Amino acid sequence: MILTLFWAFPVIGALFTLLAPAFNLRARWVSLICAAMELYLVLQAGTGFWGGRLASLSEPGKILTYGISYSFSMDGLSWALCLLNAFLTVIALLSSWKQDLSAGFWASFLFLEGAVMGVFLAQDLFFFYVFWEAMLIPMFFIIGLWGSENRKHAAIKFFLFTFFGSLFLLLGILALVVFHHQSTGVWSWDMNILRAPNHGLYAILAFAAFVVGFGVKIPLVPIHTWLPDAHTEAPAAGSIILAGVLLKVGVYGFLRVLLPAFPEWGMKSLPWLGGLAAINVIYGALSAMAQMDLKRLIAYSSIAHLGFCVLGIASRTAQGLAGGSLQLINHGLTTGALFLMVGFLYERTHKRGLADFGDLVSQAPILTFFFGVTVFASIGLPGLNGFVGEFMSLSGMAKVSLPIAVVGVFGVTIAAFYLLPAFQAVFLGERTPASVSSRVFDLDFREQALLWLLIIPMIVIGLHPGPLLNIVGPAIGKLIL
Amino acid sequence: MTPSALFLRFLPLGSGISLFCGVVGVAFVGISKKISAGLIRALGLLSLAAAAAFVFAQPANGDISSLLHADGMTKAWCGVFYAGALPFLLAGTWTDEVSVLLLLGSLLGMTFLAFSANLLMLFISLELLSLPVYLLVALTPAQGRPSWEAAIKYFFAGSVSAAFFLLGLACHYSATGGFAFAGNGSFLDQVAFSLMALAALFKIGAVPWHFWLPDVYEASEPMLSGFLSTSVKAAGVFLLMRLAQYSQASFVSLLPAIGALTMVFAALAALNQQRLQRLLAYSSLGHAGVLVLGVGAWALLGATEKGALPIFFYLFSYVFMSNGAFFFLELTGVSQWSDLKGLGKKRPILAFCFAALALSLAGIPPTAGFLAKFLIFWQAFKAGLYLPLIVASLATLTALAYYLRIVREMYFEEGSSNLKLEKMQTVNLIVSLSAAYSAIAGFLPWILSAFQRVLG
Amino acid sequence: MGIPFSVVCLFAAPVSALLFGYFFLLKRKQEWMHWPMILSCAVVGVSAASIAAQVYSGHVLDVSPFKWMPVGAWSVSFGVRLDGLSAIVLSLVALVGGLIHVYASGYMEGDPAFGRFFLAFHLFYLSMIGLVVANNYVQMYLFWEMVGLSSYLLIGFWYQKASARRASLQAFFTNRVGDIGFFLALLILMNVFPAAHARFSELFPMLGKGSLAISWVGWLLFLAATAKSAQFPLYFWLPDAMEGPTPVSALMHAATMVTAGIFLMARSWPLISLAPHLPTTIAAVGAFTAVFSGIIAATRKDLKRILAYSTVSHLGIMAFGLGLGEVSSALFHLVTHGFFKAALFLCAGNIAHALHKSTASVDETGGLLKKIPVTAVFFTAAAFSLSGIWPFAGFYSKDAILGAAFDRGGWASAAGFAIAFLSAFYIFRMLFLAFLGPRKEQHPPEHPHEAGPAMNVPLFFIVLGAIGIGWFSAQFYQLASSGWLGVSPMIKIPGFDWSSFIRSSSMAGLGILAAYLWTMKWPSFDWDWRRNMPWIETIADADFGVKPMVAALTLLVEELSYLLGIFWDKKTWDRWIENTSLWAEDAAKSVSSLASGRLNDSLWWILLGGGVMLLRLLK
Structure with a gap:
């Protein structure tokens, strides 16, 4: 039952949060307490994973109708991602603490947290899909209700676009289940059992459907254009979760569902996947360079960073898979921190264009420091977390295909070309009316604490990723070629 | 024959008898003119409850007589028929006893439809269930606008449908020399089944035999539209399934295409509707498309009784979704998009209910609509209907656009709508319950086994 | 294997100084910021000295105590390798760096960002130490990048100036381009020699001759070194990087940072020497860089820019020497250059300080000999050393390289x-222009002040080094070759050799003479040719076309990104995707128009549908 608790607890918490005003309770406090308790739960469950003592934690599945079974399991990879989810939810809630928001806002995040937990834990594809889609609804409201000017359009676009991908995912899942039934005569939705046939047109099509289905969430170029709009229009907390957690489920799907289920195609397609990822890296980075809006820029940088994750995973080597998984966490931390800080700026000035700011350092030196550190982590400066993931991913890819790795290395380089000028334009640069307005003041205690919470892991992972790799390692070990 | 044996013999007919008694009772009570609407409603409910009890107390499946036959589908569909009518009966704004009488009469026809053991019986019960509905449409107009035009259209459509069915029946008789379901596979017999299936598709409103449907649904009182889109449509689906079950005709292979086409048509046509009731009518058309697709898949997979679960579950869930949505319109008097604006702030619970219903109609997890659609898609995939499935998926995506617009108008737009929001406790309860079921049923595949048990 | 205390100190002292400085001093007492840093420099200096002594006596330390990225058999570790190479550069960094810390505490006094300056400065110091003691390539890359980071912070220290911001970005970007090479080399090394874990001591013995992968790695590492050590064509960031405060220029762009590339090549020499044609290419690129930037240095007016181009030139000389196989001589030049160039920069800093500016042009100087004589003396000594005049330090190292070249x-x-001619020429031109005169075009300050002891005392020690360090070439060689991993032994630094002495000294003498004629015989010549032949200056300003090329390339990338990120992604592709909703609406309109509501039309539809169904029967 403990695993059910993981997803159910935030959902119940969300209901409590919704009801809180009726009992004269502060909704934000209720939500925060729930999120903190959830974080504690996850941490508690993880004690077994430290040092690789426990490979996985699972609940015996209960077969329901049509072979659909209610089964959940947690291994090192799921745990790490659950932890990221629980952690970033707390950060996201606290990031909007001072804003005057209704109970629905706070509850949405808990709903979202619960749904994402479900995705990371479900072993049954039916429930996987249900949780996968259920993520859309709270995010839709978060963008549409509490976003910035163009929020309505962005929310609808987000929903329709990602639902488009989900339809492919659904078709892929159905195909997998039907294939399994054809060969064994048994209905099963268990992702640990389902295997596609090794050849045949339909197997290829099903594989492609999965790639599209997961690819929209990652997002893979060219099915990525929902992301800049969604990130830009979402409120800061929403962007944190969207970039920090929601983009991860696509790659997680690659790791958990796609590669194990298509042993043959998973192998044959490696160069293709790697190529797609390399395109992502370059495309995202070059596009980011042209952006004049901070959030848009970070959004495009996410496309590039997720490209590294896929790159590592597509290599299917020990270091590549570990690096790709690590990069998921890294990206959650760095991009989460970047969106958090842009959110602080937006809260103060209601602006987020690169040209709107300049010389913020004179008003907010502490913010500048944090932003700088995060930017360098995002660039992939060794010693901070970004490098470890990127290096391991690329090292894995180099073993499989050196040309693709070369493209990836160019991507690493270009990362500096868009993030640093943006950093300079906003924090150094010439003064602008917005940046010297009296509304700009340096971070208060809460904000600093939040950023420390994000930055310390960045440094720790950058210098000592070993424990995390040990936790994630066994989970992905079976994928290694 | 001992009394107990007599009783056992008539037990299968109990539901029909109780509904008939209800009709007669209401008619007699209505004559006195002094009896309150409450009593009429109570009588109706009582006969409905008795009918349901008889259906489910049904001891064994099999032939009851040469005309009547019971199996798992009979029970299941009777359940759907009654459940679809229940809200209307509970909350209908009656002016006289005639509506209840008509409703019960229609349900009587449906019951016999479900129990039919041959094609002739099928035809008779089809007419029996249709005639009261035409009158209901005429007598229960939406917001005082006369609905004779819609009623006539409906009647016309129904007549054409009946004509086709009769023609098919005649062909069947000349081919096989009887009215039994089973055909002999001759060409004439195949023509016969195709003609009869045409009638069924007409009844369901599949494209291109749909033209009457939006007009009728729009012109009727929303609550009646709820009944039309659930029970009456379920009757059409049942008819189609019975035909598909016994025929070797090739119309079955057309059903997936027709279903997918209907979904696309409905999704597109709904996109630029301004009136919400018409929008919901097209939404209902879209769901009819899914059902036709499902029937096609079911038939291709062998048309077993057990295999009917996805369609049964779909219809059952749709009873909640559709009734909930139409009753919401009734409750709030919302007719235009602009009426929805700002509802999320003003009436959060109501808005939440409608949003849940809309998302369920769209088929987003974890709603009931998702699980239902999911099962149908799964069946279709199993049957190898890849192309119709892809078309259906795209149609679902398109349809999502207007369902999302509902949510958007309610939550994201500012507005000060002056809704009537009368005190209608029953309607309120129906909307809330429907929304509650719709919102979470998709996450509970457990309940499927209960449905399976009904099917036997 | 235990780690000696001195090695621990190398990291522990700077890290704790930085943490202490950031968390305790920055807010409260930033004017005290230099104290923990100087203390840490002292600790590091002592440790470095003891390490050098150990290595000198033949004790090489190579341990990998921590795993950094462990994934099964594939892993990268943290470790230290203390052999001749690292001990030498470590000592240079510790000594010169420490002295410049002291100098900077005087130079930067009263700067509003005093605390930030020392934090970044010390971070750089730490990175450089880490770079030289790393025992594997990946760890080296870590510190290599941190050197890049701290140089970015320091070049852009006066971020209020647009030029400083630009220069810092340019420096970081150019280095980043070079890092592509390093990164790729890492990837190849980790995959071709997985068992070595990129560790020098395990990797080098594994190398076989002529393997394609090895030569790729060699070329790629050379690319990295080209950017970091400012070889042509990636040199252009270095002169612009003079935007930082002068101690920064002295520390990073003269004595230490740019030498990281040379250090990398020396470290990788066992590998590079195996790549066909690579050593020759390195020598050629180095020679070209040296001559090319020497010429440009001779045309510059800004004192720090002259020195910057001179640095580029000398880095070219080192690469030249390396390419010729003279690893020890190149290293030796690295060390002597570290001393005399730091001295020159600090003298330039003294001048700028006297002028209360961040940098000085020759227009604002002239006749400084009388006004700040101490600086003038220091400068002259360092200039002799740079020109390679016997018995100054520069002579011993440079002459060894030139001898090999001859x-x-x-x-x-x-x-x-x-090279011999040009370096003497430009430095003496600078010397004469700045300290002699003034000429009628020059407007020196009325009453410049000599710098205080905080600046001049460390400068004095550096000048001492610039004079005398060359006398210890034999000891230097012994230290350098301790723990050498090369297949063939390190080539000895040649002793005094008359033939090369005569050739190089005569060229240097010619250079000095030419400078004398240029500046003293025709005092206005430097201004006249600019007036009369402005096109020469235009060409020289453009670095013979390199700068416009770089600008064009930058523009190209910007245009490309606009084309992709805005024009294609947003305005074409995304618009197309969004337009699908419009198409759906169009389709919806046409579909709605079908539903006319007339019974007649419906009948046709019914017939059509029925017809299709019946036709289906015919198959």
Whole structure:
């Protein structure tokens, strides 16, 4: 039952949060307490994973109708991602603490947290899909209700676009289940059992459907254009979760569902996947360079960073898979921190264009420091977390295909070309009316604490990723070629 | 024959008898003119409850007589028929006893439809269930606008449908020399089944035999539209399934295409509707498309009784979704998009209910609509209907656009709508319950086994 | 294997100084910021000295105590390798760096960002130490990048100036381009020699001759070194990087940071020497860089820019020497250059300080000999050292390289002549212009003040080094070759050799003479040619076309990104996707128009549908 608790607890918490005003309770406090308790739960469950003592934690599945079974399991990879989810939810809630928001806002995040937990834990594809889609609804409201000017359009676009991908995912899942039934005569939705046939047109099509289905969430170029709009229009907390957690489920799907289920195609397609990822890296980075809006820029940088994750995973080597998984966490931390800080700026000035700011350092030196550190982590400066993931991913890819790795290395380089000028334009640069307005003041205690919470892991992972790799390692070990 | 044996013999007919008694009772009570609407409603409910009890107390499946036959589908569909009518009966704004009488009469026809053991019986019960509905449409107009035009259209459509069915029946008789379901596979017999299936598709409103449907649904009182889109449509689906079950005709292979086409048509046509009731009518058309697709898949997979679960579950869930949505319109008097604006702030619970219903109609997890659609898609995939499935998926995506617009108008737009929001406790309860079921049923595949048990 | 305390100190002292400084001093007492840093420099200096002594006596330390990225068999560790190479550069960094810390505490006094300056400065110091003691390539890359980061912070220290911001970005970007090479080399090394874990001591013995992968790695590492050590064509960031405060220029762009590339090549020499044609290419690129930037240095007016181009030139000389196989001589030049260039920069800093500016042009100087004589003396000594005049330090190292070049003959000896002439020429032109005169075009300050002891005392020690360090070439060689991993032993630093002495000294003498004629015989010549032949200056300003090329390339990338990120992604592709909703609406309109509501039309539809169904029967 403990695993059910993981997803159910935030959902119940969300209901409590919704009801809180009726009992004269502060909704934000209720939500925060729930999120903190959830974080504690996850941490508690993880004690077994430290040092690789426990490979996985699972609940015996209960077969329901049509072979659909209610089964959940947690291994090192799921745990790490659950932890990221629980952690970033707390950060996201606290990031909007001072804003005057209704109970629905706070509850949405808990709903979202619960749904994402479900995705990371479900072993049954039916429930996987249900949780996968259920993520859309709270995010839709978060963008549409509490976003910035163009929020309505962005929310609808987000929903329709990602639902488009989900339809492919659904078709892929159905195909997998039907294939399994054809060969064994048994209905099963268990992702640990389902295997596609090794050849045949339909197997290829099903594989492609999965790639599209997961690819929209990652997002893979060219099915990525929902992301800049969604990130830009979402409120800061929403962007944190969207970039920090929601983009991860696509790659997680690659790791958990796609590669194990298509042993043959998973192998044959490696160069293709790697190529797609390399395109992502370059495309995202070059596009980011042209952006004049901070959030848009970070959004495009996410496309590039997720490209590294896929790159590592597509290599299917020990270091590549570990690096790709690590990069998921890294990206959650760095991009989460970047969106958090842009959110602080937006809260103060209601602006987020690169040209709107300049010389913020004179008003907010502490913010500048944090932003700088995060930017360098995002660039992939060794010693901070970004490098470890990127290096391991690329090292894995180099073993499989050196040309693709070369493209990836160019991507690493270009990362500096868009993030640093943006950093300079906003924090150094010439003064602008917005940046010297009296509304700009340096971070208060809460904000600093939040950023420390994000930055310390960045440094720790950058210098000592070993424990995390040990936790994630066994989970992905079976994928290694 | 001992009394107990007599009783056992008539037990299968109990539901029909109780509904008939209800009709007669209401008619007699209505004559006195002094009896309150409450009593009429109570009588109706009582006969409905008795009918349901008889259906489910049904001891064994099999032939009851040469005309009547019971199996798992009979029970299941009777359940759907009654459940679809229940809200209307509970909350209908009656002016006289005639509506209840008509409703019960229609349900009587449906019951016999479900129990039919041959094609002739099928035809008779089809007419029996249709005639009261035409009158209901005429007598229960939406917001005082006369609905004779819609009623006539409906009647016309129904007549054409009946004509086709009769023609098919005649062909069947000349081919096989009887009215039994089973055909002999001759060409004439195949023509016969195709003609009869045409009638069924007409009844369901599949494209291109749909033209009457939006007009009728729009012109009727929303609550009646709820009944039309659930029970009456379920009757059409049942008819189609019975035909598909016994025929070797090739119309079955057309059903997936027709279903997918209907979904696309409905999704597109709904996109630029301004009136919400018409929008919901097209939404209902879209769901009819899914059902036709499902029937096609079911038939291709062998048309077993057990295999009917996805369609049964779909219809059952749709009873909640559709009734909930139409009753919401009734409750709030919302007719235009602009009426929805700002509802999320003003009436959060109501808005939440409608949003849940809309998302369920769209088929987003974890709603009931998702699980239902999911099962149908799964069946279709199993049957190898890849192309119709892809078309259906795209149609679902398109349809999502207007369902999302509902949510958007309610939550994201500012507005000060002056809704009537009368005190209608029953309607309120129906909307809330429907929304509650719709919102979470998709996450509970457990309940499927209960449905399976009904099917036997 | 235990780690000696001195090695622990190398990291522990700077890290704790930085943490203490950031968390305790920055807010409250930033004017005290230099104290923990100087203390840490002292600790590091002592440790470095003891390490050097150990290595000198033949004790090489190579341990990998921590795993950094462990994934099964594939892993990268943290470790230290203390052999001759690292001990030498470590000592240089510790000593010169420490002295410049002291100098900077005087130079930067009263700066509003005093605390930030020392934090970044010390971070750089730490990175450089880490770079030289790393025992594997990946760890080296870590510190290599941190050197890049701290140089970015320091070049852009006066971020209020647009030029400083630009220069810092340019420096970081150019280095980043070079890092592509390093990164790729890492990837190849980790995959081709997985068992070595990129560790020098395990990797180098594994190398076989002529493997394609090895030569790729060699070329790629050379690319990295090209950017970091400012070789042509990736040199252009270095002169612009003079935007930082002068101690920064002295520390990073003269004595230490740019030498990281040379250090990398020396470290990788066992590998590079195996790549066909690579050593020759390195020598050629180095020679070209040396001559090319020497010429540009001779045309500059800004004192720090002259020195910057001179640095580029000397880095070219080192690469030249390395390419010729003279690893020890190149290293030796690295060390002597570290001393005399730091001295020159600090003298330039003294001048700028006297002028209360961040940098000075020759227009604002002239006749400084009388006004700040101490600086003038220091400068002269360092200038002699740079020109390679016996017995100054520069002579011993440079002459060794030039000697090898003369032995090689052909283009190498021509380049040797040019280098010897040019370096003497530009530095003495600068000396004469700044300290003698003033000429009528010059407007020196009325009452400049000599710098205080905080600046001049460390400068004095550096100048001492610039004078005398060359006398210890034998000891230097012994230290350098301790723990050498090369297949063939390190080539000895040649002793005093008359033939090369005569050739190089005569060229240097010619250079000094030419400078004398240029500046003293025709005092206005430097201004006249600019007035009369402005096109020469235009060409020289553009670095013979390199700068416009870089600008064009930058523009190209910007245009490309606009084309992709805005024009294609947003305005074409995304618009197309969004337009699908419009198409759906169009389709919806046409579909709605079908539903006319007339019974007639419906009948046709019914017939059509029925017809299809019946036709289906015919198959």
